[in-house]
Amino acid sequence: MATFGIALLAMAVFWEGGIKPIWRPAMMHGQVTGSPLQKINAFIDVVQTASQRLDVRQATEALASRMASGVGYFSHVLARVPAMIGYEQGRLTLRALTHVVQPRFLFPHKPNLGGDSWLVRQYAGIHVADEKQGTSVGLSYMAQFYIDFGVPGMFVPLFLYGLLIGLIYQSLRLAAPSPLFFQSTVMVIFLQHFMSYEGEIAKLLGGLIQTWLFFLLFLYVCAPWLHRHLLAHAAIPSTANAPA
Incomplete structure (x- = not known):
């Protein structure tokens, strides 16, 4: 159970501080187009980019701010x-x-x-x-x-x-x-x-x-x-x- 909680927290930090700042603007501005398979590939590319640019401290602060909003x-x-x-x-x-x-x-x-x-x-x-x-x-x-x-x-x-x-x-x-x-x-x-x-x-x-x-x-x-x-x-x- 503790391992599951840690994994869930890590995914939340990665989403809030890494994926979301890239993926949401792309979706809002219509930059993600094509078939469902193409959209999945685009999301995978975003995940790879986010993993390279992730600032753990900034991502943690963003998650804490979101949860306490x-x-x-x-x-x-x-x-x-x-x-x-x-x-x-x-x-x-x-x-x-x-x-x-x-x-x-x-x-x-x-x-x-x-x-x-x-x-x-x-x-x-x-x-x-x-x-x-x-x-x-x-x-x-x-x-x-x-x-x-x-x-x-x-x-x-x-x-x-x-x-x-x-x-x-x-x-x-x-x-x-x-x-x-x-x-x-x-x-x-x-x-x-x-x-x-x-x-x-x-x-x-x-x-x-x-x-x-x-x-x-x-x-x-x-x-x-x-x-x-x-x-x-x-x-x-x-x-x-x-x-x-």
Whole structure:
């Protein structure tokens, strides 16, 4: 496990400080073209170039800065709200709830949420890259709850959000035909969700509920049949082990 962690850290440093500064601009400016095989060859060339030019110290600092960006943005928000910008009194949370309860097939003119960089620019006061540069920099939902309600009001929606996650967890446990199905489903839903911690609450909440409903339907409709099929297949002795 320790070896795996070290290898994962090394790959993250190599990506953030070596590959990403070369590969992302090339993708953004349309320099990577051709067939999928040609793109793979181009990526291999970038990896080789990055391995020769990698500055480990600079790459480590870039990775640390990237991993701590959410905390850094939140600290800027704390300094600016409400000293320079007033609390939003629930506007961001209401925007998220409105977006979730209005499915697009019933509300085709529902506006797209777009990128999240405007939150960092407006409330943290940091001019980060946006969708015009081919990226989106998010502000954590904890910071958004603070912008809406301040302290201690932010802890109420945080508690309700955690309660929702707990209810989703429990519903999946009750619907799953076996612990294996339950664990697999929970890993897919919550790993993806918590990795997007810095995303906008409207997108996180909508994505969480949509994914939950999909897997809940799968567990009720398809998983029982699949579970019985797997058990029946496992119970059939193989030809090699069958008695002569």
